[in-house]
Amino acid sequence: MTPLLSVQGVTKRYGAHIGCADVSFDLYPGEVMGIVGESGSGKSTLLNCLAGHQPPDGGQVVFDTRADGPRDTVRMSEPERRMLGRTDWAFVHQHARDGLRMGVSAGGNVGERLMAVGARYYGDIRHKATDWLARVEIDESRIDDRPTTFSGGMQQRLQIARNLVTGPRLVFMDEPTGGLDVSVQARLLDLLRGLVRDMGLSAIIVTHDLAVVRLLADRLMVMKSGHVVESGLTDQVLDDPQHAYSQLLVSSVLQV
Amino acid sequence: MTDYNFAYLDEQTKRMIRRAILKGLAIPGYQVPFASREMPMPYGWGTGGVQVSAAVLTPEDTFKVIDQGADDTTNAVSIRSFFERTAQVATTTATAEATVIQTRHRIPEAALTEGQILVYQVPIPEPLRFLEPRESETRKMHELEEYGLMHVKLYEDIARHGHIATSYAYPVKVEARYVMDPSPIPKFDNPKLGHMAAIQLFGAGREQRIYALPPYTQVVSLDFEDHPFEASKADHPCGMCGANDSYLDEVIIDDAGGRMFVCSDTDHCEARQAQGHRGKDAA
Numbered sequence: 001m002t003p004l005l006s007v008q009g010v011t012k013r014y015g016a017h018i019g020c021a022d023v024s025f026d027l028y029p030g031e032v033m034g035i036v037g038e039s040g041s042g043k044s045t046l047l048n049c050l051a052g053h054q055p056p057d058g059g060q061v062v063f064d065t066r067a068d069g070p071r072d073t074v075r076m077s078e079p080e081r082r083m084l085g086r087t088d089w090a091f092v093h094q095h096a097r098d099g100l101r102m103g104v105s106a107g108g109n110v111g112e113r114l115m116a117v118g119a120r121y122y123g124d125i126r127h128k129a130t131d132w133l134a135r136v137e138i139d140e141s142r143i144d145d146r147p148t149t150f151s152g153g154m155q156q157r158l159q160i161a162r163n164l165v166t167g168p169r170l171v172f173m174d175e176p177t178g179g180l181d182v183s184v185q186a187r188l189l190d191l192l193r194g195l196v197r198d199m200g201l202s203a204i205i206v207t208h209d210l211a212v213v214r215l216l217a218d219r220l221m222v223m224k225s226g227h228v229v230e231s232g233l234t235d236q237v238l239d240d241p242q243h244a245y246s247q248l249l250v251s252s253v254l255q256v
Numbered sequence: 257m258t259d260y261n262f263a264y265l266d267e268q269t270k271r272m273i274r275r276a277i278l279k280g281l282a283i284p285g286y287q288v289p290f291a292s293r294e295m296p297m298p299y300g301w302g303t304g305g306v307q308v309s310a311a312v313l314t315p316e317d318t319f320k321v322i323d324q325g326a327d328d329t330t331n332a333v334s335i336r337s338f339f340e341r342t343a344q345v346a347t348t349t350a351t352a353e354a355t356v357i358q359t360r361h362r363i364p365e366a367a368l369t370e371g372q373i374l375v376y377q378v379p380i381p382e383p384l385r386f387l388e389p390r391e392s393e394t395r396k397m398h399e400l401e402e403y404g405l406m407h408v409k410l411y412e413d414i415a416r417h418g419h420i421a422t423s424y425a426y427p428v429k430v431e432a433r434y435v436m437d438p439s440p441i442p443k444f445d446n447p448k449l450g451h452m453a454a455i456q457l458f459g460a461g462r463e464q465r466i467y468a469l470p471p472y473t474q475v476v477s478l479d480f481e482d483h484p485f486e487a488s489k490a491d492h493p494c495g496m497c498g499a500n501d502s503y504l505d506e507v508i509i510d511d512a513g514g515r516m517f518v519c520s521d522t523d524h525c526e527a528r529q530a531q532g533h534r535g536k537d538a539a
């Protein structure tokens with residue numbers, strides 16, 4: 001089987017400082033990869049390089065495109081990359097306000113990606129927006145309200161709806177449950193898990209919360225100082241960590 | 257006033273503006289940056305339009321200025337007298353006699369012809385500004401033809417009002433390429449933008465942008481298939497000249513709240529009355 005995403009030797013430096021170094025892995029269709037590590041370990045840097053938000057200094061990020069098969073997204077033209085960004089890829093930001101248009105209604109937020117790829121039938125867009133609000137458990141009556149009137153959890157769910165409406169195949173998430181209350185986190189995780197399963201999504205989830213990866217990720221990469229120090233099946237890594245740093249990470253969580 | 261160069265601006269500046277105009281004509285709908293000059297009038301008075309007019313006027317031209325369709329508002333009178341003094345050009349209120357027409361908020365009712373230039377005063381040239389304030393991002397959107405956001409604005413209109421309520425500065429797509437703000441003309445005027453015989457130039461002074469439509473350019477108003485664009489106007493004939501097909505202003509005529517609808521294009525209305533057309537409110 002062709003990997004959906006094949007990452008080879010991705011490196012990003014900030015001056016002399018290493019953001020992430022020589023990261024390689026394959027992600028197969030329907031798989032969820034978790035990336036964990038302490039603050040500053042390079043998780044967001046890596047994710048942004050993979051999602052085309054910043055250019056890596058070296059390496060390849062090969063995505064299996066619908067039209068032309070595997071293509072290195074680092075080297076494709078910017079318009080092509082941005083097109084992927086609003087069709088086959090989705091990006092869920094930690095802070096909903098970075099991923100939403102706060103001055104636009106919930107329906108408009110969900111509809112934007114549809115209109116960006118050419119939807120020109122208002123009734124259709126409206127219908128899909130209504131449908132997606134329901135799928136992320138936002139009451140239909142809120143469709144014309146702005147996200148500024150939503151709670152943090154609702155904003156995050158709206159961001160997810162806005163991203164998934166075009167049926168992407170790969171979702172990048174950077175701390176999707178960060179900054180939310182524990183009970184709100186649990187509900188969001190539950191929802192994400194359902195969506196990933198129902199839509200057969202592939203995903204890369206950055207988090208420092210091991211409970212999140214335990215619930216969502218099939219596989220896990222542990223990062224430290226920009227390097228991947230251990231990777232494997234999630235349960236394996238969490239239950240029997242090999243690298244000293246992973247052991248520390250897992251045990252520190254168990255103590256909490 | 258004789259210390260000034262013809263049409264106030266120095267030749268160097270006019271050349272710079274003409275280059276921007278030519279570039280704008282070569283890439284219809286594309287916003288060309290230019291180094292806007294201080295003009296002896298406030299920005300709100302259309303300094304962008306004034307600079308464009310100054311750059312295209314020649315001593316042989318006949319100049320007309322309209323503001324919301326009228327030649328006699330303070331704004332129109334000031335700009336007209338500015339060029340009478342600085343360029344000694346002939347001026348007129350008759351659309352057909354003018355070779356350069358500077359306008360705010362309207363396109364004349366009479367069809368313009370080849371050889372005429374229509375200069376628009378533009379307050380905000382960027383149609384994507386409302387939803388995306390970052391200029392780096394809007395520039396990228398134009399470059400890559402990523403115009404989904406423009407429809408988000410129309411979507412919001414329909415969601416809130418049940419129909420596309422935008423009635424001024426209604427966004428258009430030019431030659432199937434650039435999305436353009438036609439300046440705050442009523443959407444009733446939008447159909448005249450396309451395939452016009454005259455040259456159309458747009459000047460934004462504060463924002464330092466010039467854009468253009470060469471003659472006979474394709475201009476399409478954005479819409480949805482199930483909410484098509486409509487060039488609406490008040491559903492009345494003109495009270496003065498009886499015209500059924502012109503854009504109307506609603507005017508209060510007495511203290512008792514009496515009102516009438518009258519052509520916003522005063523030259524058009526007067527010309528029709530001179531031909532003997534009469535509306536129901538005409539004396």
Ligand SMILES: Nc1ncnc2c1ncn2[C@@H]1O[C@H](COP(=O)(O)OP(=O)(O)OP(=O)(O)O)[C@@H](O)[C@H]1O
Nearest residue numbers: 014018019037038039040041042043044045046208
């Ligand atoms: N724009 C930048 N310029 C310079 N250094 C940066 C920049 N962004 C990140 N870094 C550095 O690169 C390293 C990795 O940062 P990154 O944000 O990827 O970490 P992270 O694992 O996402 O951390 P957190 O869990 O706090 O979000 C850090 O040392 C950080 O200080």
Ligand SMILES: [Mg+2]
Nearest residue numbers: 043044045174
């Ligand atoms: Mg981070």
